[in-house]
Amino acid sequence: MRNKTIWPVLGAAVLLAGACSQNQAHHDDCVHVVDESTGRTAASCLPLAPRSDRVDLAQPHFTHPGRITNPLHPTSRVTQTIYGGQESGKPFRTEVTLLPGTRTITWGDRTIHAVTSQYVAFSAGRVEEVADDWYAQADDGSVWYLGEDVFNYDHGVVADTEGTWQAGRGHAPGAMIMPAHPHKGDVYRTENLPGVVFEQVTVRAVGKTVDGPYGRIRNAITVHELHMDGTTEDKVFAPGYGEFSTGSAGGDLEAVSLAVPTDAERSPVPAGLAALGRSVRTARTDPAPATVRAVYEAWDAYRASEAVPALLARQMTRDLDTWRTAPQDRAAALRTEQNTTDLLLRHEPLRTVDRARLALWARQLEIDARARDAGSVAGDVTSLELVRQREDTPGSAALTADLKKAREAADRKDTAAAGTIARQLTQDMAALR
Template sequence: MNNRNLAAAVGVALGAALVTSACDAGSAGKQARSECVQIVDESTGKKTGDCMPLAPKKDRVDLGKPAFSRSTSITNPLHPSSEVKQVIYGGHVDGKPFRTEFTLLPGTKTITLKGEQVKARTMQYMALSDGRIAELALDWFAQADDGSVWYLGEDVFNYRDGVVADTEGTWLAGKTGPAAMIMPAMPETGDVYRPENVPEVVFEEVTVKATGQTVDGPYGPVKGAITVNELHMDGTREDKVFAPGYGEFSTGNAQGDLEAVSLAVPTDAKAGPLPGELTALSGAVRAVHDGPTDATARKARAAWDAYEASDRVPRLLVRQMEHDLDALTRAVAAQDAGAGRGAALRVAQNTVDLRLRYEPLVSVEADRMDLWAHQLTIDADAGDKGSVAGDVTSLELTWDRVRPGTPADKAAAVDDALRELREAADGKDTAAAAKSAPRLLAALGAAS
């Protein structure tokens, strides 16, 4: 996973400055080094004049020149970017439910590094705060011949009220700065590397704290994990865990901001039919999504209790579903339509995630397209311009993952419907969006 600071998922990347001589006189006594990346005050975005406490250069394991002859086969177990098709992360950031869909996209991107053409795999990072689009990033990774994984840049789009607010944090290796190691081939305690190394744009320095750990995975213990400590541009630090079969496994902690794996495929996939209790839950949640009422909320809660009692459910997904069902119950009791719509959306998202374990990814992605199309209808009828804009964006981003496997004639119909909805969203015309939504639903039905 791209090694971004959690705060940047809903905010703006901070600046930094690289100075080739020692830091200013005030901090030179604290850190006598030939390199200085200045700490930036997060509240003002201004350089403080103090140097970050960088690790000694001798500890760096990312200073060699990587060779990329098989760059798109990314099999490093701690960053298996071409093996894992999708990872779902959950948690909370800034006091709000936070959820991420991290998905391998088809095809490759060619990036020029000092005259060498390197093919990279693309991962789509789609982050949602309180159920709504907060950030999109397209991350490019390549594996070197020694097994280390390198981060070759990202296109970042930060959203506010469903529209792009800025693209802070965007960078490209070979243009903005150098390629950056994001995972050594065989990390050892004390190893230091920089997953992002473009001062004034993005910068992180990582130190491996422990290896050979066992962590609680979504469906059982996972061996071979590592814990690293990450130094950010504002001088703060946080621990991250990486685990085989998942890549980035968790960031932060339950007491503060947290982003952790809910489940991943194919790592957590299970053969066999969809459990009947999960099918029943999906039906009950669809009813509450279409109309949050006391009756539909109670049925969704009962269906969830029955499913949880019948199947093994990852603890993080249990906490998320309980939180969102409680929020739904409170919103319905308070007759708060907006809060009810938001809680129903999150409950629906959680339920679709649970289907990942049993159904092919392509089927689950089709469910997500249907979910967002229905949400669009609900938000358009409510006259919520910002949510409509976000719904259309979420549809477009999910469609980027679904379209490659869709027959051309059916894909064209969905493309046309999405273009019509984009025009309505950009024009803040919720009435037009409400009229166009049935066309999209029909096109999606034909494409499924």
């Protein structure tokens, strides 16, 4: 859901962007377009809204920054949101999770203890981008974006950290990401360091009703977002979820599959869902045509007995169709188990679901190590580490030690050692229960 345009701009371009930024503060004359293919700053300017339309110009004050209760960006109230869809023709899935603790941000003369949100994006089931995003709510109820640590992955390995920024560093200001009470025509900048990061948002409509994972949602808003490369896109924000959808079902799409506690239900895991989980785990261990068909049968039985969010149902059916056609397809098998684990969120605490995810990635680590796929092994270890990062207590010393060993094996591309450690990790996780 990020769609940011951030470039390592070279000397003259930086000076140009800096001069433009200084001028921007007074007149909104020009924010230069940055060409997406080259990263170079163009002479042309973005079609900015007039300064008089902006609602992010007053200096925010932060008395209780960690209490983010704005219904359209409820960062401190939603523990995890799962997004799904497709991007560039590949299945796309995102986990956005509230992390324990805070990040101290010094912005001018303000010291702000910001909430940290972990963003993990998967393309075709594999980790593609990770970011820690920092948010704070001002006293007027508006929510401010104070920066992010970004890691972009290529075949399991960090390719770059482009996109990292923090309010107060390099003259970067904090940026409003949601007004307290948005109105049609409001304009604000969710990133505002021209030449490095920049997005301008215009509210197009308020009071909308949208289809949610488990029913209709009122008082959503739609916005139009202008990026630094001149491209635009429309987004929906919905109460209880925050950023709700981007794109359309026919093209690139990123939309909420479900969120907790918004969609949580106080009921035990349904028997059909438990049976589905068992069949998926069996088939991933023994991906024969018969065991994969059994997963499809379990999915049909569960779906007939329990309401399933439309987007997640569509993704599950797509991945199962792929897996049934090619039982040895490791990516389809992984995505199917990810979908199944997501469904547990409605019935189990996040901590319990994350332990199921740890077990999922330990199994995947063993599968990829057996295939001698060093890149996937590295990505599996990263995924284990990211889930582990969400724990609010140190937990098992054995698990911590074995995760460190797994990282060392992945870094030296020792897939045989990684496979051995994967089996030990599975035992560590069984001990947690």
